[in-house]
Amino acid sequence: MRHRLKDVAERAGVSVKTVSNVVNGYLHVRPDTRARVEEAIAELNYRPNLSARHLRKGRTGVIALAVPELDIPYFAELARYVVTAAADFGWTVLIDQTGGRREQERVVASGITDHLIDGLIFSPLALTADDLASLDGTPMVLLGERVDHGPADRVMIDNVAAAREITSHLIQLGRRRIAAIGSQRTPEGASARLRLTGYADALRDAGLGYDEALVAPASAWHRADGAAAMRGLLTSGVRPDAVFCFNDTLALGALRALHEAGLRVPEDVAVVGFDDIEDGRFSIPTLSTVAPDKEQLARLAVELLANRLDGERKSPAPRELTAPYRLELRESSQTP
Amino acid sequence: MRHRLKDVAERAGVSVKTVSNVVNGYLHVRPDTRARVEEAIAELNYRPNLSARHLRKGRTGVIALAVPELDIPYFAELARYVVTAAADFGWTVLIDQTGGRREQERVVASGITDHLIDGLIFSPLALTADDLASLDGTPMVLLGERVDHGPADRVMIDNVAAAREITSHLIQLGRRRIAAIGSQRTPEGASARLRLTGYADALRDAGLGYDEALVAPASAWHRADGAAAMRGLLTSGVRPDAVFCFNDTLALGALRALHEAGLRVPEDVAVVGFDDIEDGRFSIPTLSTVAPDKEQLARLAVELLANRLDGERKSPAPRELTAPYRLELRESSQTP
DNA sequence: CCCCGTTTCTACAACGTTGTAGGCAACGTT
DNA sequence: AACGTTGCCTACAACGTTGTAGAAACGGGG
Numbered sequence: 001m002r003h004r005l006k007d008v009a010e011r012a013g014v015s016v017k018t019v020s021n022v023v024n025g026y027l028h029v030r031p032d033t034r035a036r037v038e039e040a041i042a043e044l045n046y047r048p049n050l051s052a053r054h055l056r057k058g059r060t061g062v063i064a065l066a067v068p069e070l071d072i073p074y075f076a077e078l079a080r081y082v083v084t085a086a087a088d089f090g091w092t093v094l095i096d097q098t099g100g101r102r103e104q105e106r107v108v109a110s111g112i113t114d115h116l117i118d119g120l121i122f123s124p125l126a127l128t129a130d131d132l133a134s135l136d137g138t139p140m141v142l143l144g145e146r147v148d149h150g151p152a153d154r155v156m157i158d159n160v161a162a163a164r165e166i167t168s169h170l171i172q173l174g175r176r177r178i179a180a181i182g183s184q185r186t187p188e189g190a191s192a193r194l195r196l197t198g199y200a201d202a203l204r205d206a207g208l209g210y211d212e213a214l215v216a217p218a219s220a221w222h223r224a225d226g227a228a229a230m231r232g233l234l235t236s237g238v239r240p241d242a243v244f245c246f247n248d249t250l251a252l253g254a255l256r257a258l259h260e261a262g263l264r265v266p267e268d269v270a271v272v273g274f275d276d277i278e279d280g281r282f283s284i285p286t287l288s289t290v291a292p293d294k295e296q297l298a299r300l301a302v303e304l305l306a307n308r309l310d311g312e313r314k315s316p317a318p319r320e321l322t323a324p325y326r327l328e329l330r331e332s333s334q335t336p
Numbered sequence: 337m338r339h340r341l342k343d344v345a346e347r348a349g350v351s352v353k354t355v356s357n358v359v360n361g362y363l364h365v366r367p368d369t370r371a372r373v374e375e376a377i378a379e380l381n382y383r384p385n386l387s388a389r390h391l392r393k394g395r396t397g398v399i400a401l402a403v404p405e406l407d408i409p410y411f412a413e414l415a416r417y418v419v420t421a422a423a424d425f426g427w428t429v430l431i432d433q434t435g436g437r438r439e440q441e442r443v444v445a446s447g448i449t450d451h452l453i454d455g456l457i458f459s460p461l462a463l464t465a466d467d468l469a470s471l472d473g474t475p476m477v478l479l480g481e482r483v484d485h486g487p488a489d490r491v492m493i494d495n496v497a498a499a500r501e502i503t504s505h506l507i508q509l510g511r512r513r514i515a516a517i518g519s520q521r522t523p524e525g526a527s528a529r530l531r532l533t534g535y536a537d538a539l540r541d542a543g544l545g546y547d548e549a550l551v552a553p554a555s556a557w558h559r560a561d562g563a564a565a566m567r568g569l570l571t572s573g574v575r576p577d578a579v580f581c582f583n584d585t586l587a588l589g590a591l592r593a594l595h596e597a598g599l600r601v602p603e604d605v606a607v608v609g610f611d612d613i614e615d616g617r618f619s620i621p622t623l624s625t626v627a628p629d630k631e632q633l634a635r636l637a638v639e640l641l642a643n644r645l646d647g648e649r650k651s652p653a654p655r656e657l658t659a660p661y662r663l664e665l666r667e668s669s670q671t672p
Numbered sequence: 673c674c675c676c677g678t679t680t681c682t683a684c685a686a687c688g689t690t691g692t693a694g695g696c697a698a699c700g701t702t
Numbered sequence: 703a704a705c706g707t708t709g710c711c712t713a714c715a716a717c718g719t720t721g722t723a724g725a726a727a728c729g730g731g732g
Contacts, residue, residue: 004688015712020690028709050452051391052688055717060387062430062452069416071614076412080405083433092452094398095431097419116386116398116428223618256618278407282559282592284620340718351682356720364679388718391687679728687719695712702705 003044012040023048063305064117066096066124072222073277074247075123078143081298082121089306091118098124119305139308141301145191153308153318155300157325159191162290163198164205166272166327167244169288171206173333175242175270178203179214181229181254182221182246195246195274213238218250226253234261241269242333248273248280248289255283255332270333285331296323339380348376359384399641400453402432402460408558409613410583411459414479417634418457425642427454434460455641475644477637481527489644490656491636495527498626498661499534500541502608503580505624505663507542511578511606514539515550517565517590518557518582531582531610549574554586562589570597577605578669584609584616587623591668606669621667632659 005023009016014037021029022037029037040046054060065082067075083093094117119139142154170178180199184192200210213236216229226245230253233240245251251273258265265271265285273280273289280287300321307319341359345352350373357365358373365373376382390396401418403411419429430453455475478490506514516535520528536546549572552565562581566589569576581587587609594601601607601621609616609625616623636657643655 005690006688016688017690017713018711021711024690028711030710033710049391049688051387051396052717053690055385055387055391055687055719056689056691058717070406070419071409071412071416073407073409073412076407076409079431080407080433083406083431092430092432094428095415095419096428097416223614227618252615252618256620256622259620278559279588279615282563282588284592284595286592341720342718352718353683353720354681357681360720364681366680369680385718388687389720391689391717392719392721394687673732675730675732677729677731680726682725683723685720685722687721689717690715691717692715693713695710697708697710699708700706702703 003046004049005046008037008040008044008046011044012037059118060116061090062092062094062117063119063121063302064094064096065121066098068098068123070095070097072249073279074249074275077277078123078294078298081295082302085295085299085302089302091302119309121301121305139305141304141308143297143301145194153304154320155297155304155323156320157292157297157323159194160198160201162274162292162325163195163244163246164202165198166274166288166290167199167202168205169327169329170242170244170270170272170333171202171208173242173266173270176208177211177214177238177240178208178242178244179216179233179238179240180244180246181216181226181233182218182250183215184217184219186219192246195244199244211238214240218246221247221250223249223253223256226250227257228253230254230257231261234258234263243269243271245271245273248275248277248287251287251289251332252279252283255285255287265332266334272333276328280330283332288327288329288331288333290325291328292325293323339382340385341382344373344376344380344382347380348373395454396452397426398428398430398453399455399457399638400430400432401457402434404434404459406431406433408585409615410585410611413613414459414630414634417631418638421631421635421638425638427638455645457637457641475641477640477644479633479637481530489640489654491633491640491659492656493628493633493659493661495530496534496537498610498628499531499580499582500538501534502610502624502626502663503535503538504541505665506578506580506606506608506669507538507544509578509602509606509669512544513547513550513574513576514544514578514580515552515569515574515576516580516582517552517562517569518554518586519551520553520555522555528582531580535580547574550576554582557583557586559585559589559592562586563593564589566590566593567597570594570599579605579607581607581609584611584613584623584625587625587668588615588619591619591621591623601668602670608669612664616666619668624663624665624667624669626661627664628661629659 005016005019008019012019014033019037022034063086065079067079070076070079079095086093121141121143123144124142140152142152145156145159167178180196182192183196203210216233218225218229226249243254245254251271254271255265258269263269273287276289276291280289300323304319304321341352341355344355348355350369354365355373358370399422401415403415406412415431422429457477457479459480460478476488478488481492481495503514516532518528519532539546552569554561554565562585579590581590587607590607591601594605599605609623612625612627616625636659640655640657
């Protein structure tokens with residue numbers, strides 16, 4: 001049922017290599033020979049065996065994308081763009097979930113890699129710089145904001161500036177007791193640290209004090225965590241008039257908690273998030289947020305990986321690229 | 337940098353095959369030989385070349401999951417469960433996006449398949465029975481409710497019964513003008529047809545008439561489509577007191593449109609959806625929905641595929657399995 | 673002490689592909 | 703007419719792995 005070059009060659013009355021040449025678009029094949037081969041290919045419904053091709057060529061045409069969780073909307077949207085961008089390079093994308101667990105991230109970074117993929121685009125949460133250093137040199141691009149990974153190609157957005165900008169927006173609305181949800185003390189919390197820095201910077205710029213009581217931690221960044229953190233803030237008596245949530249799912253959870261508490265958004269409390277996931281465009285109220293250019297992030301990551309693959313031998317210095325972002329101001333922070 | 341069996345063999349002073357035997361856990365290897373080989377493997381950080389192994393073995397250890405869009409939460413959640421279930425069988429999952437386009441679905445079903453993957457789990461939207469029949473027989477399991485695919489292994493939930501049950505729930509609330517959002521006339525709309533059937537059945541059971549004006553089509557099932565359809569219903573003057581949306585994203589869009597129109601949910605209009613995506617547990621109000629057992633769906637699909645791979649030669653009759661579902665009743669259909 | 677079965681290991685071939693080297697015509701140039 | 707050049711094609715080897723067949727060493731029963 002499944003045919004090989006040899007079968008096509010016999011049917012077309014040429015050598016195996018000639019068929020290979022036709023399949024690969026080699027120039028010097030007589031038109032009638034080419035036609036005969038193509039006919040045989042069609043008749044047998046021949047498809048190349050990629051394992052064999054890749055064994056021979058040393059490349060597999062597959063890259064992996066490793067993300068913590070696929071059902072976090074931000075990563076799902078990112079995955080979509082990466083798959084699209086990779087297709088432009090003729091690559092297939094193998095998607096891995098690490099669950100954000102260091103052990104699984106190490107497995108993905110070293111194990112799964114084995115000869116099955118040409119390169120890796122990686123959004124690590126828990127991986128340490130040491131882990132990365134111990135890798136055999138599978139070409140890899142980091143996608144995200146972990147700061148302490150040591151030398152590696154990387155694509156990100158300026159988290160500090162973005163966080164500062166959206167916090168300033170809240171200040172310009174006249175809010176003065178601005179809470180933050182999503183801080184993390186663990187080493188995994190690099191995004192959290194950067195966004196917290198931007199938040200604190202904006203407060204300082206405006207001459208507002210930084211109040212520890214207004215900063216709520218969230219170990220994970222799911223809706224449930226955002227709701228819990230918001231409830232905590234409300235019962236603690238700090239009475240915020242605005243909340244900067246470190247991602248959109250946290251913000252959606254916070255909206256829910258505010259709703260349950262009978263508070264109006266944005267009249268009583270303004271809410272902003274980070275990531276610009278689709279849910280935020282349809283939530284009640286719609287969610288103001290930092291919108292990273294995900295398409296650009298994905299495209300840059302794929303291009304960096306392509307460069308790394310081509311120049312593999314030369315191993316140029318690691319590059320860091322920054323993708324743009326913009327503020328997407330919607331109902332949750334606009335007085336109607 | 338990257339080593340082969342041969343390198344390990346030379347270092348350990350044994351034959352290539354002995355190293356292979358150690359790697360594959362072959363029994364008859366003397367303990368001290370095994371130890372020596374394992375030491376060499378560790379020293380060289382040897383990893384098998386999967387392309388070569390698979391070329392030799394005829395299996396790749398990779399299965400593909402093809403879904404229309406990864407950033408549709410339902411598919412993202414499903415993908416997560418499939419990846420997890422596949423891991424139990426030692427499989428890596430390659431995720432493909434088809435965009436629901438027939439052409440891309442054909443490519444995935446026949447092209448990408450080529451020797452790179454052992455099998456395929458497929459949520460087709462646009463693929464026809466003819467397309468499927470023309471495939472070479474890559475082991476495949478369909479995941480979803482398309483009815484006219486011809487013989488193929490398949491996993492699904494009973495859409496008609498589920499739609500009927502949740503519609504009946506609305507009727508039991510005392511609602512009488514129950515709209516439906518998401519109907520489709522295209523051949524792709526198999527899920528839509530089944531859910532519409534269940535909706536109509538429930539109305540008939542209750543002695544309520546089926547009113548064409550209460551059924552709103554939606555070409556895609558995104559939030560924006562749900563919002564648009566709901567606005568259409570509201571301006572058409574049919575004044576529904578409940579809406580059954582054929583999936584949760586439609587329902588979230590509908591909630592948004594109702595909010596904009598100043599209508600209260602569930603007091604003025606009750607809303608229910610289908611799929612039980614995470615957003616619905618935190619929306620305002622929280623969303624009543626049909627909750628398919630996604631974990632079970634994924635597990636059954638992977639198991640069917642495993643069976644199909646083992647018994648490939650025998651090619652048993654296609655099997656259809658049904659996963660359970662339950663109603664998840666939340667605020668959007670409960671009078672507080 | 674020989675025979676036979678088991679354990680341990682090895683050599684070889686093959687999976688399907690493509691790069692390399694080279695052969696044979698046909699052509700244009702000296 | 704001899705020459706190099708180009709176009710077209712083929713044979714062979716190699717990518718790294720594992721199945722097969724079988725050799726060598728070993729041990730136990732006659």
